[in-house]
Amino acid sequence: MPAGSDFLQLRAAEAPAKGLTGWLADGLRGAIAAGRLAPGARLPPTRQLAAELGVSRGVVVQAYQRLVDEGLAGARTGSGTVVARHAAVTPRPPADRRRTLHELRLPLSTPDGIDLNLSPGVPDLSAFPRAAWLRAERVVLDRVTAADLGYGDPGGIPRLRAALAAWLARTRGVLAEADDILVCGGVAQGLALLAQVLTSRGEAAWAVEDPGSRGARDQMLHWRVRPEPVPVDDHGLRVEPLIGTGLRTVLLTPAHQFPTGVVLAPDRRRELLAWAAAGDRLVIEDDYDAEHRYDRAPVAALQGTAPESVAYLGSVSKSLAPGIRLGWLIAPRRLQADLLAAKHASDLGSSALPQLTLAELLANGDYERHLRTVRARQRVHRDALLAGLRAHLPQARVRGVAAGLHLLAELPAGVDDVAFADRIRENGVLVHPLTWHRLLPGPPGLVIGYAAHPPDRLAEAAARLGRAR
Template structure:
């Protein structure tokens, strides 16, 4: 009897495991499925083969297929239920926002309010193969859908008829009470619920502040250099001129700020964008002293000098202790801005603003005339999510995932870009890699042509400084990060 050898391969996507790179079978399989979804060979709702069946056809362990499916589920591409199989998510489709556009076609959004940061560079790569390493992109696949759905159901079941009206422009009392407790526990802020103004993200908070500053004769605002290109443009949009103030390894140079003669400054003290440094204790004290060095003026004791604190990335930390919010040191001179855009999802559109007492009424009135109030149901759902402990559980889970992705990025950098130096690795959703002797704008453009969207450090800087790349890691799996760095390295060598 003639015995044949077992045929290895699958009719599903015509998968041939002999084409996989050595030691990369899981990444190869994940990429094959990802490409099939992107180009339409797999449509939303299509069922994938059972893991045991596909493993048998490919002649590999079931764990390889399980890991590949899990990676794609983490990316939001697939969904699976116990006993229900694995399918392409019916809600998934290639995002038009991910398509490359020409230079200057859109302006970048501020670092604290990015949903899909508009392009700073051109790209000729197809969306099928695009790896987006834009900083500020959170891991949207980690959004706690089931827990959020429970919070919304709980909010609806307890919703009084009166709460279906326009609501308080400051935000619903339930959310402001929950936020007061949350900010006290996690950011060291002692605030009464009436001190909190709920806004539609940091973006709206900056808009309201810009209008208030202009009405009080302020035309220029100190701005960290390097600092978010998008945030600079946002201030300019509302006729405020951002004046660059040097940032070094200790954060904002307060002496340089004092020399500008300005009366307002925007800072990211918990995790500076893009360098990732924490504002050093002596700089924090110096900044508060700068704010208090001028007497209050105007009705109600309006502060002459104002610090705007964008609490960017404060909840994402891995290898360092927590840093309290700057407002805790000087609530009479610091406006505190925060949101759930990085911790949950930008689509929730909920943020908060805490201002000195003399500015509160003016900001609430401006909020009312802007859009009356925020949507009630997301506010109530977030309040329940916080008070039930769901928010803290979610943050613990995403921190573990982000840490693993950061470690994968660092390992890839050590392998493919050993001459680079990584900064700001202890916290956040991005890191900065300085690379001597390169033109970072050219590298970013070439990387885009190779299918990787990454920001040049020079695009976030006004003055001179070393070249580098600002690399976001939260939104991509370890194998995608490894591939992205490999592509970037090829553009440099």
Template sequence: TELPHESLGYPDPRGLPRLRTALAELLARRRGVVADPERIMVVSGVAQATSLLASVLHARGTRTAGVEDPGSPQHHALYAAAGLGTVPLSLDDEGLATGPLYASGVRLVVTTPAHQFPTGIAYSARRRAELLDWARSVDGLVLEDDYDGDFRYDRAPVGALQGLDPERVAYTGSVSKSLAPGLRLGWLLVPDWLADDVVERKRTTDLGHPALDQALFARFVERGDYDRQLRVCQRAYRERRDALVAALAEHFPGARVTGIAAGLHAIATLPGRHGPEERFLARVTEAGIAVRPLSAYGPGGAAGARAQEVRLVLGYAHLSPGRIRAGVARMAQAV
């Protein structure tokens, strides 16, 4: 009832101007993004942002994309659907290793530099600069997936890589971790040299994102409700992280827990007496506990593991502290 009649026609494929303006202010303030509303596109989550960008680059001759190893298992299918192959690229303690990156020959690489998924590494300042140097030297592009950039607990926020070179970095994020993944609402910022092609691909894909969803979210951001929601999430996620760390210390003495200064998951390395991994997973599955090993996130997830060690990726954001404690206790009983 509040919207003018024309707002319910076919929307601008970039998104409602009101929402793009609100997002530009939000992302510049919270993530250090260079955010011109004209370069922001409202999309149905990071998956669509990835697909749109991959399709446009495929039309321009790109055939492969570099992906972090270990990394998101979804990347391979998303790029394959756009006609691109994927090249796994290894990590070191500072982030994406530059040697294999240069040797790969790719000109598109997908990264999670603020909090690498799933290892939890925050790319060092040196590695971030080296990554941008690579992009300039090969006339390439970095896709920055800022999937949990708003959630930092024990360290200062890490600004977005895009803010250092907006013409070599495309930036994407969503409300999946702050509101709900089922809303299918996200954003994509692209360099000027790609903007027109990506907008046209969005238009031909779905004629634009739903106008009511955009108008509602714009009001939510403008009134400060989204900032308040992020603060609520920050407190809840920190409490759940602390519950997970304490439960692991109680039930798995000697476990190493890493990647916990930020984000929504942790890497737990359990002592050798709990292995081998296959037997451990079979026992906890039988006990009704769903966990995924680090090795499930690519060949790099198995690299460096010691004999009999079990390394798990444990997500805690969607579970209450009580359920986290009960789950870790049941997992310990099972093994």
């Protein structure tokens, strides 16, 4: 299909009184050099272009002929005038994007030379329930209204918020009405909204688990929130050092601590919520992978015990796929109006069709069936990696295996885990040194994801780790 005149970026009102052919030929050359007209592209018919530019057809015919004479275009019977295959395009400077992604250590950014990305947080994208999603999407498209596709409530489509309220109450013990739920673009956007609202209220520093999520800390810094480390032990976040910080906000992963995998002990939960209630403080609960559990009963969310002290975050990034960009934030009601305003200012609201599709999956039971299937599949993956580590890295103490999509291999004292991870990387395997997820010095280890690869590949990865010792 031939192009119109838009590619020329010329205004008829600015055309010179004389030299119209040269003016148009220059515009055509510029479009070819900039890549707006690709090699093989068909130029508009001469009458069409003349009408759009307000010039005579003869001007266009002569301009086209100049391009043909210069070898930049050719005339083809039945195809009109097309850009020559060898027409030069001004090269753009090489993009620096891949290097930036690698520096951010994003889990889905796989550096060159890596064929086994075992970064934590990468789900098994091959398990995405395509058939169920397609069925749900067809149901949604069959009954979607014009209002559903307009600018709706920036907090989320009511149908999804109602479905999430029921689902989270049943599976996570969350206490919320539909209007308490703010649908957002994953946990990342939820954190961003909280950072904007809390910093505007003077909360420019938050306590964080140490070790804890490097990604969450990096995002806090982007939003000018200073992370202050609070140590984690075998029972989770230590509340006494938290009290000692004097801070009013803490971000933590109580159900499955990242990266150690420990569960916040009952006495620590009570101490933490007492700390929050005593001073109008805030606990930000990142429930990032609560659906994935294998060898223990589910641990209820903190939010259900103290909804006015806890901001609860969750998403479908680990259960379905991170590319869907759907999550939820349930905050104390004193923060909800400001968070909704921040969400509206950010993007006017999340995409409607994915929200409606997820609501249908929750309503028809396909989401829950998918989770059961994925849990069984991930258990097999975990067991394969565990067996491989026992065989090839016997000096490591493996922790956090009862739930989640990763495990922690603690290394003997004195091992440089960053250097070890670099040697592993030379063998084509990407893992995280525990040091990446620390603010304070501590014992070495490797944080290893197992969701994204089949058992035979995980066994191969463990063998490569052993060879890197």
